[in-house]
Amino acid sequence: xxxxxxxxxxxxxxxxxxxxxxxxxxxxxxxxxxxxxxxxxxxxxxxxxxxxxxxxxxxxxxxxxxxxxxxxxxxxxxxxxxxxxxxxxxxxxxxxxxxxxxxxxxxxxxxxxxxxxxxxxxxxxxxxxxxxxxxxxxxxxxxxxxxxxxxxxxxxxxxxxxxxxxxxxxxxxxxxxxxxxxxxxxxxxxxxxxxxxxxxxxxxxxxxxxxxxxxxxxxxxxxxxxxxxxxxxxxxxxxxxxxxxxxxxxxxxxxxxxxxxxxxxxxxxxxxxxxxxxxxxxxxxxxxxxxxxxxxxxxxxxxxxxxxxxxxxxxxxxxxxxxxxxxxxxxxxxxxxxxxxxxxxxxxxxxxxxxxxxxxxxxxxxxxxxxxxxxxxxxxxxxxxxxx
Numbered sequence: 447x448x449x450x451x452x453x454x455x456x457x458x459x460x461x462x463x464x465x466x467x468x469x470x471x472x473x474x475x476x477x478x479x480x481x482x483x484x485x486x487x488x489x490x491x492x493x494x495x496x497x498x499x500x501x502x503x504x505x506x507x508x509x510x511x512x513x514x515x516x517x518x519x520x521x522x523x524x525x526x527x528x529x530x531x532x533x534x535x536x537x538x539x540x541x542x543x544x545x546x547x548x549x550x551x552x553x554x555x556x557x558x559x560x561x562x563x564x565x566x567x568x569x570x571x572x573x574x575x576x577x578x579x580x581x582x583x584x585x586x587x588x589x590x591x592x593x594x595x596x597x598x599x600x601x602x603x604x605x606x607x608x609x610x611x612x613x614x615x616x617x618x619x620x621x622x623x624x625x626x627x628x629x630x631x632x633x634x635x636x637x638x639x640x641x642x643x644x645x646x647x648x649x650x651x652x653x654x655x656x657x658x659x660x661x662x663x664x665x666x667x668x669x670x671x672x673x674x675x676x677x678x679x680x681x682x683x684x685x686x687x688x689x690x691x692x693x694x695x696x697x698x699x700x701x702x703x704x705x706x707x708x709x710x711x712x713x714x715x716x717x718x719x720x721x722x723x724x725x726x727x728x729x730x731x732x733x734x735x736x737x738x739x740x741x742x743x744x745x746x747x748x749x750x751x752x753x754x755x756x757x758x759x760x761x762x763x764x765x766x767x768x769x770x771x772x773x774x775x776x777x778x779x780x781x782x783x784x785x786x787x788x789x790x791x792x793x794x795x796x797x798x799x800x801x802x803x804x805x806x807x808x809x810x811x812x813x814x815x816x817x818x819x820x821x822x823x824x825x826x827x828x829x830x831x832x833x834x
Contacts, residue, residue, distance in 0.1 A: 507566035556581035617658030641684040653698035664695040714776025753819030
């Protein structure tokens with residue numbers, strides 16, 4: 447809300463300038479790596495002899511694919527019995543065999559007062575033996591084979607702080623959780639706190655390097671023009687290494703050689719229909735590379751990397767204008783994922799446009815590669831796609 451107020455104030459102070467700049471709106475720059483074979487990469491999902499798309503038909507708060515691509519873990523919210531004061535929410539965790547559309551296990555995690563947004567993040571450990579799921583104030587560690595609780599971790603949160611996301615390390619049993627801008631790293635086997643760090647702003651994304659040696663944290667004040675930052679850390683030893691400046695970083699991903707980031711679709715309208723691209727920093731020296739653009743498409747909202755493949759959301763955006771208040775913002779028309787080989791050297795696959803549920807049109811849809819790089823998870827819709 448503070449970020450939106452800043453945008454409103456700046457825009458109201460300069461209505462005439464808005465009209466002048468809008469008349470000379472930035473044209474979409476050409477793609478940095480044009481590739482004619484990309485035209486042949488567009489294929490219809492589900493038209494082959496084998497299934498390539500599975501839909502659980504559930505709207506989850508978060509989801510994750512197991513390391514062997516067999517299962518999907520999801521967190522769900524449902525209202526409890528009416529209370530005298532405020533509505534109570536029940537959070538549950540379910541594990542599905544998505545190929546057979548069969549629920550294997552389910553368990554209730556927590557009951558709490560309904561305060562939005564609640565992320566209820568869920569992730570498998572790197573070896574698939576554990577699942578960690580969050581409620582607003584705790585981390586639940588469960589045996590993935592039985593969903594029996596192994597421990598509950600309670601980070602030392604300040605009053606009013608809530609957990610908004612978790613990311614498990616690609617090596618071992620380590621998780622990083624962020625709660626209202628504070629990072630906590632824990633050993634899932636012992637519950638021991640390994641590292642703690644307070645962000646200057648809220649955290650929008652955490653990404654691990656594939657070998658587990660580095661992780662990066664995006665701390666933007668979205669769509670305000672502030673000097674947003676990405677912080678890079680070492681996990682052995684636990685220490686802060688680098689601060690990078692970036693514009694509206696909402697999602698991060700490490701490859702072997704680069705750190706990638708994309709902006710929020712909401713910020714599409716913050717500079718008069720500007721084109722959104724994929725930014726990259728070289729890990730060696732942290733030098734900013736040339737931004738990758740696609741002709742007539744924005745790259746936004748979600749980016750991930752796994753097993754030599756890079757994925758990002760390239761769904762269509764529509765810019766909405768409030769001419770009275772001189773404000774603009776981006777709206778997701780659909781979701782589409784583009785997959786590049788290696789470090790964005792060439793386009794390997796472009797999905798057809800996928801629908802955005804009407805009730806979530808103003809919220810980002812998450813896209814993530816599975817750890818094998820063979821599957822794409824679309825959440826909160828709980829859909830899985832096999833990349834041809």
